[in-house]
């Protein structure tokens with residue numbers, strides 16, 4: 001670690017702030033974004049950078065994956081020291097599953113879009129959740145296909161209008177509702193315009209050891225930010241209804257802030273860190289699956305966008321536990337661990353004679 | 354060519370007897386449990402040292418539709434399918450009349466007495482057996498009667514062909530290993546069939562077996578089982594699949610073997626992961642993800658699954674990720690004839706995906722090669738850094754074949770060009786897609802490598818040597834040319850063709866995969882018909898340079914394959930257009946395994962036309 005010389009005689013240039021690994025925020029950045037100025041996706045990228053930096057995650061222990069879309073381009077814009085994988089449209093969950101099986105010790109972060117997830121990739125999305133693959137899965141949800149120039153996606157709200165006035169008549173697929181229904185162990189929703197909430201959810205998701213779904217409303221400034229769109233910055237600011245105020249406390253820190261009895265719920269995550277949920281209005285219990293489903297459908301009726309930690313189950317078994325694999329990542333096994341001895345082949349051959 | 358006949362003495366045939374040379378056709382109903390009886394029959398003959406092969410011709414159905422099992426007994430070691438039936442066991446009332454009508458004159462028909470098949474044909478030898486009555490005597494359990502009827506006919510056939518009872522008992526014990534009650538029940542029922550036959554059948558047919566020593570030390574296994582073993586000994590650690598006939602039994606057998614031989618000794622934990630995926634798209638996506646992250650990965654499927662994998666296959670080629678994809682071919686297009694065999698995915702796999710794409714394809718021609726090539730596929734995939742296909746078919750994959758025991762790999766695994774943390778430190782970084790060694794194959798790093806310069810970005814979009822996004826024409830052309838160079842490297846390192854050049858032969862034959870069995874037999878027939886042939890059996894794509902000399906040294910070369918469009922012939926012409934005038938297609942696409950007579954007749958007819 002570099003320590004700055006603090007003698008008053010020679011004031012040193014201010015060294016950039018480092019985390020516990022001695023890395024600066026810049027070390028967690030990627031190549032410059034090529035998305036439109038003001039795109040919600042870039043705001044999410046910034047919070048991903050911040051979350052990993054603040055959590056002191058070793059970049060080489062992270063793998064970033066995505067599908068196809070503007071949103072799916074973003075893994076190139078953060079964590080340049082992590083391996084990245086921009087796969088095919090809608091199929092990132094399968095690639096992440098395979099990578100996880102090869103090395104279950106890495107942290108996987110998947111970035112997708114609403115088209116990538118809710119249309120072409122809906123099947124893989126569901127099966128990834130069903131298997132409880134440990135991954136932070138961020139759906140950057142703008143209600144349209146940005147990269148193919150603004151067609152409706154399956155998360156577009158009923159009645160929402162395209163720029164040319166075309167209205168969507170179909171029901172929206174609520175990815176959070178679906179994920180909870182499928183037994184997902186961590187489900188949150190946030191908004192690209194609420195960095196404080198988003199970074200807390202991201203950190204909690206990184207600390208979780210199962211599939212963590214984050215549906216992040218991320219306005220497309222080019223194709224879906226107009227009057228009549230239900231996913232414009234303006235509209236989301238109006239409808240955003242946070243369930244609670246979130247505070248993330250890493251495992252190495254004591255919970256210090258004192259709240260009034262009943263004012264706060266604390267959820268302990270796998271790695272010993274905590275998520276504090278400060279009550280706003282109604283009390284909300286994110287461990288109650290039925291209540292979560294009710295709250296989501298109620299919010300739809302009332303035209304609210306519920307954000308925050310919608311559901312969590314820290315007891316669930318992830319896929320690695322189900323498969324009962326050895327502790328060493330499969331990709332690191334030596335050839336004598338992978339290839340049975342000659343005696344094994346002799347025994348098998350004898351039985352076939 | 355070394356058929357088994359070449360290194361053994363002929364058996365003496367006297368009094369018009371046909372010894373160790375005939376085929377048995379058992380007609381039953383799918384789901385009636387006849388499979389194990391037929392295996393017992395086949396094994397008992399094998400145990401007597403006589404070369405034998407078995408084929409299950411089954412419908413796409415679980416229960417109730419007709420199914421046939423053919424056993425070919427052949428002292429010369431010919432194991433291909435033959436159209437000729439000597440002995441029919443007509444157990445299926447639905448098809449019995451048609452089955453008996455199709456018999457050649459003088460054949461044997463064993464059938465339940467109540468079917469009255471002797472009224473249908475008078476020019477075949479009938480043995481009418483009271484199977485229902487025998488089954489009633491065999492067990493009081495009504496449910497078991499149907500099953501036991503199958504082993505009763507084995508007893509009857511054993512008597513007629515003079516198969517030793519001890520061999521039948523041994524085969525039953527192996528079939529029902531560990532299930533003592535089932536063994537006793539089956540042994541008794543087989544004995545009952547034999548006893549009835551001894552007392553009631555007056556043998557007037559010429560067929561019988563006599564002990565030989567041609568199967569000693571040999572194994573019997575299906576191609577899928579052989580490939581599964583190859584995968585396990587290759588050290589596969591991530592297996593992802595979606596069930597489909599005829600490939601399912603590859604992964605299913607692999608799972609059994611892995612459970613037995615690939616658990617950590619101390620912890621009993623798995624040194625592998627198997628996932629039954631939600632579809633083939635996910636299966637190949639997982640296999641690629643695992644290959645990218647450094648595991649030896651594979652998936653196995655058949656035609657419809659191959660179609661679904663198309664986009665990812667091109668992705669794997671373009672981003673240079675190792676994995677192994679098995680295609681156990683069945684009849685397409687579409688669902689086609691799902692339980693029939695074919696070689697019609699040759700082009701589809703070689704060129705799978707949009708854009709200029711070419712994949713290395715291995716073409717095993719025996720169960721031994723299913724094992725060897727499965728092993729080699731993993732080395733090639735990691736060496737070449739791309740998906741490698743292994744193309745077998747239903748006939749090879751699902752039927753039982755005799756083979757020499759497989760040999761344990763003597764060479765270490767080839768894990769390809771992977772840079773470690775230490776090497777990165779020395780080099781001060783690397784360019785993921787740069788051709789450093791001139792063989793078109795770049796270096797890669799495995800995710801998780803503890804070095805700030807280890808990371809790179811994998812993308813299916815255009816990229817430069819440093820793996821950065823690029824739409825520059827020059828970067829694209831560079832990349833495509835280098836990938837092509839890799840294909841040329843593959844052409845050199847993939848298994849070479851097996852060539853048998855016969856001096857003076859004007860006619861050559863080129864074939865691949867399971868056609869080999871029929872070609873070997875056909876070449877002997879052609880030799881007898883004064884048409885000696887040379888033979889090149891192709892074992893991989895891209896097509897090895899050796900083919901040029903082979904074709905050039907013959908007047909005509911027949912390209913024998915089991916598809917309609919002469920796909921191999923077209924692929925040869927694609928790479929070596931100058932060979933086109935000499936190549937004559939012989940195509941077989943009935944869904945049944947190709948047989949020697951078909952090849953012989955086709956070649957002789959075309960040779961005749963030439964004259």
Ligand SMILES: Cc1ncc(C[n+]2csc(CCOP(=O)(O)OP(=O)(O)O)c2C)c(N)n1
Nearest residue numbers: 069070071089113114115116144145146147
């Ligand atoms: C198989 C396939 N079909 C279609 C496309 C074209 N395509 C590219 S991105 C995209 C939609 C992306 O939408 P979304 O996931 O919402 O991402 P966004 O651009 O809105 O962030 C489509 C249809 C493709 N790349 N692949």
Ligand code: SF4
Nearest residue numbers: 036039070146220221
């Ligand atoms: S088109 Fe929309 S989603 Fe794509 S970069 Fe621009 S603003 Fe973002």
Ligand SMILES: [Mg+2]
Nearest residue numbers: 113114144146
């Ligand atoms: Mg979108």
